[in-house]
Amino acid sequence: MTYPQIDPVIFQIGPLAIRWYGLMYLLGFVAAYYLIRHLCRWRRLPLEDAGVSDLLFYCVLGVILGGRLGYVLFYDLSYYLEHPLQILAVWQGGMSFHGGLSGVVVFASIFCLRKKLPLLLTADVLVTAATIGLGLGRLGNFINGELWGRVTDAPWGMVFPGAGPLPRHPSQLYEAGLEGGVLFALLYLFHRRRLSPGVPFFSFCLLYGVFRFAVEFVREPDAHIGFLWGAATMGQLLSLPMVLIGLIGLGWVLLGRGRE
Template sequence: MNFPQIDPVIIEIGPLALRWYGMMYLLGFLMAYLLISHLSHLRAMPLKRDQVADLVFYCVIGVIVGGRLGYVLFYNPAHFLSHPLEIFAVWEGGMSFHGGLLGVVVAAVWFVRSRQLPLLLTADILVMAAAPGLGFGRIGNFINAELWGRVTEVPWGMVFPGAGPLPRHPSQLYQAALEGLVLSVVLYVLHRRQARPGVPFFTFIALYGAFRFLVEFFREPDAHLGLLWGAATMGQLLSLPMILLGAVGVFWCAKRKN
């Protein structure tokens, strides 16, 4: 299959351009706002409308700062050490989910403590609100024809522009389905069943780590890193602690006393 030619720019007015990738981020943030508002009522969370907006704002800052610093530290520290000003050039790409997650955790903990809100329940709501955004982001990667998969012979393999003549796994769509759709459904079911505080959060951590670890077998490793330790990708190495932490956290939350 040939990659569908999708113009990454939706509309361009003079020097300003609205891109699909940016639109996916906007949709993710809008969905996060709506879900936080909905789940705060569903879980009897004492969040006012202005607090929802503030929480989303802090998390957006955490995603951008943490995601960029995570990419710099985890994926290409030598390059950015030689070109430090490029750290701020986020418009050129280069964001790390694992760094973004840490950034959101720091921002959310600060917000929760300053407003005296329940920590675990807030975390549960935040990960549910974030899951659709992960799916939108991977669709944005697909439209940009970036982060493609490894060479394959499966019937749905795609020839991506800039990736050579051989068909590759559309791994961005695999991640959109698992990290966006499946994860959202699982977390929402847990919220509807009034799962113990902390269970949705640690379920998110464990399942994202497992999904990312699995998809990395089909995703082309970063060119400047390749395979580490002979077979593992950086994404897999960063996901293993998530799987362990998530599994332990779910067990702890399920067994602890109220």
């Protein structure tokens, strides 16, 4: 298949450039705001509209700080030890999903403790809203022609600019569909069925870990890291704890708490 040559820049006025990737993040946060409001009413989470804005602000801090710190620690620690000021250069790229998730957990927990909100139910709402941003973010990766897959002879393989002459898996679209579309549909269904608090959150941990682990088999590993133990990628190693947390958490919630 032919890779659609989409200009990463939507439009530019002088030095100001509006990019598709940035727009995807903006749309993800806007959609998250309205979905959190909706789910708060549906699940009877005592949070007013102003509180939703405050919670989202905490989460944005968690995504930025945790995502950057996670990338530094997991993906290129030696470089940043030699160039510590580059840690602040977030505009140059380099964010880790697993680090961002950890950051959101920390900052959202602080918010819940301050506002005396139920931790598990709040986590259920947040991870459901996050799936939209995950899907849009992967579409942004696809438009940028980055994070492509491994070489393939499948009929839907694409030749990405800068990735050589051979067709590759459009792994960004696989992740957009699984981490965005499928996860959102399942988690939203859990909310509609009013499953016990914790089921959506731990299901997110389990399923994201499984989806990411599977897609990593066709995604090109980071060039400066390559393959690790047993030909595993960094993404796979970081996803295994999520699968374990999801399994243990679901067992605890379903066996010990049941339904609302």
